[in-house]
Amino acid sequence: MYKSVIVGTGPAGLTAAIYLARANMSPLVIEGPEPGGQLTTTTEVENYPGFPDGIMGPELMDNMRKQAERFGATFMTGWVDSIDLKERPFRLQVQDKGELVAETLIISTGASAKYLGIPGEMDNVGRGVSACATCDGFFFRNREVIVVGGGDTALEEANFLTRFASKVTVVHRRDELRASKIMQDRARSNTKIDWALNKTPLEVVAEQSGVTGLKVRDNISGEVGMLHADGVFVAIGHRPNTGFLEGQIETDANGYIVTVPGTSLTNIPGVFACGDVQDSRYRQAITAAGSGAMAAMDSEKFIDSLEH
Numbered sequence: 001m002y003k004s005v006i007v008g009t010g011p012a013g014l015t016a017a018i019y020l021a022r023a024n025m026s027p028l029v030i031e032g033p034e035p036g037g038q039l040t041t042t043t044e045v046e047n048y049p050g051f052p053d054g055i056m057g058p059e060l061m062d063n064m065r066k067q068a069e070r071f072g073a074t075f076m077t078g079w080v081d082s083i084d085l086k087e088r089p090f091r092l093q094v095q096d097k098g099e100l101v102a103e104t105l106i107i108s109t110g111a112s113a114k115y116l117g118i119p120g121e122m123d124n125v126g127r128g129v130s131a132c133a134t135c136d137g138f139f140f141r142n143r144e145v146i147v148v149g150g151g152d153t154a155l156e157e158a159n160f161l162t163r164f165a166s167k168v169t170v171v172h173r174r175d176e177l178r179a180s181k182i183m184q185d186r187a188r189s190n191t192k193i194d195w196a197l198n199k200t201p202l203e204v205v206a207e208q209s210g211v212t213g214l215k216v217r218d219n220i221s222g223e224v225g226m227l228h229a230d231g232v233f234v235a236i237g238h239r240p241n242t243g244f245l246e247g248q249i250e251t252d253a254n255g256y257i258v259t260v261p262g263t264s265l266t267n268i269p270g271v272f273a274c275g276d277v278q279d280s281r282y283r284q285a286i287t288a289a290g291s292g293a294m295a296a297m298d299s300e301k302f303i304d305s306l307e308h
Contacts, residue, residue: 001089002028004299005102007080008241010037011285012275013108014064015292016299021071023300028102029068029075030094036061037110038132038276039285046138048285060285085248088270103306104270104299107249107257108292109241111276111283115234116148120204128211128231129204131238133157134284137164140231144169146214148201149235150177155187157235162192169194169227171201171216196227204232240277249273256280264295272298 004020006013009031020027039045039057046054055063069075079095085105092100113131115121121129130136133147137160145165147158150172161168170187175198177184187193199216202224206212213228240255250258250267257266257273264272274295275288 001101002026002103003303004028004104004106004296005030005090005092005100006106006108007092008032008037008108008110008275008277009035009061009065009075010039010108010110010275010288011061011064012110012277012288012292012295013037013106014061014068015289016106016108016274016296017068017073018064018071019293019296020299021068021073023296024072025300025303027068027073027106028100029073030080030092030100031075031077032079035065035077037288038113044139045135045285047135080244083245083248085245085268085271090270104272104302106264106292106295106299107242107245107266107271107273107277108275108288108295109244109277110288111238111240111256111280113234113238114236116201116236118201118203120206121232121234124204124206124211124232128206129234130231131234132283133160133233133235136231136233137161140165142166143230144228145231145233146171146196146227146229147233147235148172148214149237150174150179151235151237152179152183153237154235155179155183157233158187158193159190161233162190165192165231167194168192169196169229171196171199171214171227173200173219174198199227238276238280238283240280242277252280254280264291264298270302272302 004027006029044054081093084091089101141164144167148171198219203215257278272295274291
């Protein structure tokens with residue numbers, strides 16, 4: 001029986017582990033086979049406070065993990081196959097590890113960027129392919145980039161990237177965008193933004209030095225052509241990692257866990273959520289870490305209330 005089990009090891013889960021461990025709660029952290037969350041696919045992180053020269057994403061996650069371990073957090077690697085939230089204590093089935101029982105649960109499983117699933121894409125994540133303009137736009141100063149997508153997120157990223165890039169080409173497989181009128185108007189009035197509509201991305205093309213362009217098919221003529229660029233930003237949305245909860249917890253229409261505003265509380269007493277699994281808006285390492293501290297403090301308060 002654990003006082004607190006944390007599922008997921010991005011900045012949110014690891015910060016929660018640091019706070020709970022320092023409060024002598026001996027948390028157990030369950031990490032997937034690829035621990036560290038989205039930051040492990042980021043090369044350099046320049047906007048996390050305290051690192052004036054920047055820090056590599058995997059190194060930042062490793063440091064957070066060591067900090068949690070130093071105060072007594074323990075780690076277990078494995079997929080959570082199922083979870084029973086009907087009554088407390090909560091029961092978790094972990095692949096190859098059997099059943100765990102927890103007084104409280106912190107869910108910090110994050111959200112995964114949706115990718116196109118085309119050749120050359122995943123091989124070049126961190127080498128010119130990105131799913132986060134806020135994180136990586138700075139590295140493309142005076143370079144040409146492509147944004148793939150047709151919704152508000154894509155146009156927001158395209159507008160943001162014009163602060164750095166010399167040219168931003170928006171590629172969308174339809175001739176009409178899904179984005180709101182205000183976002184379309186803003187993007188269309190930006191002279192740095194070019195349009196490649198009715199084009200289906202086929203392959204991210206790269207050389208030793210990194211990405212050189214995107215191969216696309218014109219959906220009307222069927223002609224295959226090449227759009228040259230130094231970076232390809234995929235902006236077709238995120239998918240919160242909540243499938244394993246099997247609908248036992250309240251989520252919004254897109255699957256993000258709903259928390260009481262200003263807290264990490266979910267609709268199930270004793271279950272807390274932090275990081276990108278409950279945040280479709282900011283999705284930054286720093287906001288995830290902050291929400292991890294909130295979840296730890298909420299969890300600690302909940303356990304105190306049981307004991308008094």
